[in-house]
Amino acid sequence: MATAAGSAQEAPRVEARGLGLRALLVAAAFLAVSVAVGLAVGPVHIPVGSILRSALSYVPFLHVHQPLDAVDRAVLWQLRAPRVALAALVGGMLAVAGASYQGVFRNPLADPYLLGVAGGAGLGATLAIVYASATAAGSNWTVPLAAFGGAIAAVIVTYVLGRSAGATSTTGALVLAGVTVATFTAAVQTFVQQRHTDVLQNVYSWLLGGFSTATWSDVAVCAPYIAVSSLVLVLHRRVLDVLSLGDDEAASLGVDVSRARLAIVVAATLGTAAAVAVSGLIAFVGIIVPHTIRLLVSTSYRAVVPLSLVVGAGFLVLADVLARTVLTPAELPIGVVTAFFGAPFFAVVLRTSRGGR
Amino acid sequence: MIETRDLWVRFGLVAAVRELSLSAESGGWTALIGPNGAGKTSALRALAGLVPYDGEVLFDGRDAQRLGRRALARLVAFVPQKPETPLALTVGEYVLLGRTPHIPYLGGESRSDRVAAARALRRLELEGFAERLLGSLSGGELQRAVLARALAQEAPVLLLDEPTTALDLGRQQLVLELVDALRRDGLTVVTTMHDLTLAGQYAERLVLLDGGAVVAEGTAVEVLSAPNVAAHYGANVRVVEDEAGVFVLPVRR
Numbered sequence: 261m262a263t264a265a266g267s268a269q270e271a272p273r274v275e276a277r278g279l280g281l282r283a284l285l286v287a288a289a290f291l292a293v294s295v296a297v298g299l300a301v302g303p304v305h306i307p308v309g310s311i312l313r314s315a316l317s318y319v320p321f322l323h324v325h326q327p328l329d330a331v332d333r334a335v336l337w338q339l340r341a342p343r344v345a346l347a348a349l350v351g352g353m354l355a356v357a358g359a360s361y362q363g364v365f366r367n368p369l370a371d372p373y374l375l376g377v378a379g380g381a382g383l384g385a386t387l388a389i390v391y392a393s394a395t396a397a398g399s400n401w402t403v404p405l406a407a408f409g410g411a412i413a414a415v416i417v418t419y420v421l422g423r424s425a426g427a428t429s430t431t432g433a434l435v436l437a438g439v440t441v442a443t444f445t446a447a448v449q450t451f452v453q454q455r456h457t458d459v460l461q462n463v464y465s466w467l468l469g470g471f472s473t474a475t476w477s478d479v480a481v482c483a484p485y486i487a488v489s490s491l492v493l494v495l496h497r498r499v500l501d502v503l504s505l506g507d508d509e510a511a512s513l514g515v516d517v518s519r520a521r522l523a524i525v526v527a528a529t530l531g532t533a534a535a536v537a538v539s540g541l542i543a544f545v546g547i548i549v550p551h552t553i554r555l556l557v558s559t560s561y562r563a564v565v566p567l568s569l570v571v572g573a574g575f576l577v578l579a580d581v582l583a584r585t586v587l588t589p590a591e592l593p594i595g596v597v598t599a600f601f602g603a604p605f606f607a608v609v610l611r612t613s614r615g616g617r
Numbered sequence: 618m619i620e621t622r623d624l625w626v627r628f629g630l631v632a633a634v635r636e637l638s639l640s641a642e643s644g645g646w647t648a649l650i651g652p653n654g655a656g657k658t659s660a661l662r663a664l665a666g667l668v669p670y671d672g673e674v675l676f677d678g679r680d681a682q683r684l685g686r687r688a689l690a691r692l693v694a695f696v697p698q699k700p701e702t703p704l705a706l707t708v709g710e711y712v713l714l715g716r717t718p719h720i721p722y723l724g725g726e727s728r729s730d731r732v733a734a735a736r737a738l739r740r741l742e743l744e745g746f747a748e749r750l751l752g753s754l755s756g757g758e759l760q761r762a763v764l765a766r767a768l769a770q771e772a773p774v775l776l777l778d779e780p781t782t783a784l785d786l787g788r789q790q791l792v793l794e795l796v797d798a799l800r801r802d803g804l805t806v807v808t809t810m811h812d813l814t815l816a817g818q819y820a821e822r823l824v825l826l827d828g829g830a831v832v833a834e835g836t837a838v839e840v841l842s843a844p845n846v847a848a849h850y851g852a853n854v855r856v857v858e859d860e861a862g863v864f865v866l867p868v869r870r
Binding site: 271272273274275276277495496498499501502504505506508509511512513514515516554558559560 | 662665666667686687688689690691693694695697700701703705706707709710712713714715717718720722723724725726728731732734735736738739744747770
């Protein structure tokens with residue numbers, strides 16, 4: 261095994277484009293601007309400078325004067341900040357999960373809901389709204405917990421079903437199993453809804469997703485899952501590149517393909533389920549963000565995975581700003597915003613990048 | 618050196634490879650030939666550890682099944698018949714993926730990996746191509762990129778499944794000459810091959826499989842006889858032998 265360490269100084273080397281510093285800086289700047297806009301914009305405008313000084317005033321020993329009065333402070337730190345933080349967490353998670361699913365299943369249309377997360381969460385939430393909230397006027401956590409449990413249960417059923425279907429083409433079998441589970445959960449959910457039309461409104465407003473009731477405890481509840489999941493996925497970025505060569509070649513390069521796939525699917529699912537539990541179903545983020553990065557930066561997962569995390573966070577924060585400002589004082593469901601602005605934007609990206617890289 | 622002892626590959630009730638015992642010398646080229654469904658690819662995939670098998674596969678006396686995936690991948694590079702070449706990866710990125718068995722599971726490439734990848738590119742005369750996208754390469758260049766990826770693995774054994782399918786005559790020779798050059802560098806080469814004349818030209822040892830079992834093995838002169846080809850391929854051929862080698866020519870029935 262020649263390593264040629266001695267002559268490495270002069271020896272030519274091959275570099276992967278990887279995660280370019282420039283792309284990372286641009287993505288970070290985009291996230292920073294999104295967060296600033298998210299905190300500043302609303303019925304009460306709070307200048308970015310005041311936000312910064314207000315934040316610094318909480319840092320001990322800095323002696324920065326708090327520039328905001330009690331009301332503005334409450335608006336900023338108890339209403340907007342948790343909302344921005346939650347949107348960033350959910351957006352980053354959905355985008356990074358979408359990128360990972362697309363890699364694992366080698367399917368550009370795979371999204372985080374592919375394996376039944378959405379159907380399971382929807383069914384769980386519906387059952388909770390219909391049966392639990394109706395009777396016990398359940399706590400705030402009944403619906404998210406039921407959604408989380410439903411999502412995880414649905415994906416486990418999908419995985420068991422997919423594995424039992426055939427070892428030869430595991431990804432194809434898994435995707436089919438996901439479709440099966442999603443169809444079944446959708447049927448049950450519709451059936452339950454039809455029997456309880458009085459709660460239809462509640463169910464739909466949950467399903468359409470949003471951050472209008474975001475609190476710091478929502479953030480605290482989902483942050484650990486999202487942090488661990490996205491860390492696992494970011495660490496697997498090179499493995500995802502290897503998996504893009506197909507199962508056989510990945511295996512012949514020494515990767516235990518089914519174990520790697522399981523690790524990635526578990527991480528993506530757990531994070532997505534946590535995100536769905538606190539935000540409902542938000543379409544399109546998991547597809548549009550990774551593909552935009554593929555078109556503008558690189559198709560290598562070394563770039564796509566970490567950049568999806570950062571850009572997805574910024575994207576959903578901006579989408580949430582639109583959701584709460586376009587029709588003030590009413591709110592648009594955020595899923596409508598992501599699709600309404602996302603689709604044309606993506607169309608432009610598709611057109612302009614043609615024949616580019 | 619690769620050895621198989623009493624190797625069986627089964628898919629359900631069907632045995633694709635039966636009792637295969639062969640040995641391939643280091644620095645040699647062994648070609649597995651045989652009609653469609655003879656078990657060539659299954660045998661090759663067993664050597665690469667990609668299908669479960671009964672019996673033993675030994676690399677320099679070490680049992681492949683006890684080696685573990687990564688250790689095996691440092692000994693054996695495998696190029697499938699239709700390699701997956703993600704068109705938007707650069708040649709450099711693609712060739713670096715060949716270093717995977719030398720890189721920790723969640724790690725990244727070290728300097729020596731980048732040097733090894735550059736070496737593989739140079740060996741296949743692709744120095745200027747590192748930044749090019751796979752999608753921008755011609756068929757012949759792509760084939761070289763695939764070989765470079767396998768070479769970057771720095772495994773002493775190179776397994777190629779039908780390296781010349783879908784190539785025109787000139788490119789078939791080009792690729793086989795390249796593989797032969799790598800063999801002369803010291804690699805042990807095992808390929809499956811459809812074209813009997815080309816197999817006889819390049820491999821010094823031919824193993825003829827039919828129904829999963831070895832029915833003839835030896836040099837081209839020994840294996841490529843008209844009766845052998847008629848019996849196992851059901852083909853009517855004329856075999857011409859001269860100082861340039863053995864030529865198997867189809868004759869209309």
